[in-house]
Amino acid sequence: MSIGIWQLVLILVIVFVVFGAGKLPRVMGDVGKGVRSLRDGLKGDEESKKEPEKLESATPSTSVETDDSKHDKTSA
Template identity: 40%
Template sequence: MGSFSIWHWIIVLVVVLLLFGRGKIPELMGDVAKGIKSFKKGMTDDDSSDNTPSEEPKTVEHTPADPVERKDKV
């Protein structure tokens, strides 16, 4: 009851072939392979850009404002 027999797998294979067609499955697997290759390339690009020295972070100079003169009317 817990495992599938060979007949179950054959029926599943036939249904998949009917749904996707014979030429669609290799095309789909090729697209998956291209996606994996571009993912790996993107990961290596990120690693190589982390090793390159970047320019120093820009900071904002903070100077205190002139004190406001208070004119209290007493």
């Protein structure tokens, strides 16, 4: 059973009566901001999951001792 056109019309009428004509645009704007924040949050989670994969595929870096670091170790 799916929602028909008359059920949608009834829901819209109830929302209009509850929130009124003045508050309806503001409420819908807040709902839109909430949906946008949710999408951005999910997108951020996907990017953070992809980031470790990139790190694993990267070539490992090697550290190089400089003359200064050798000098510091011997004088300590």
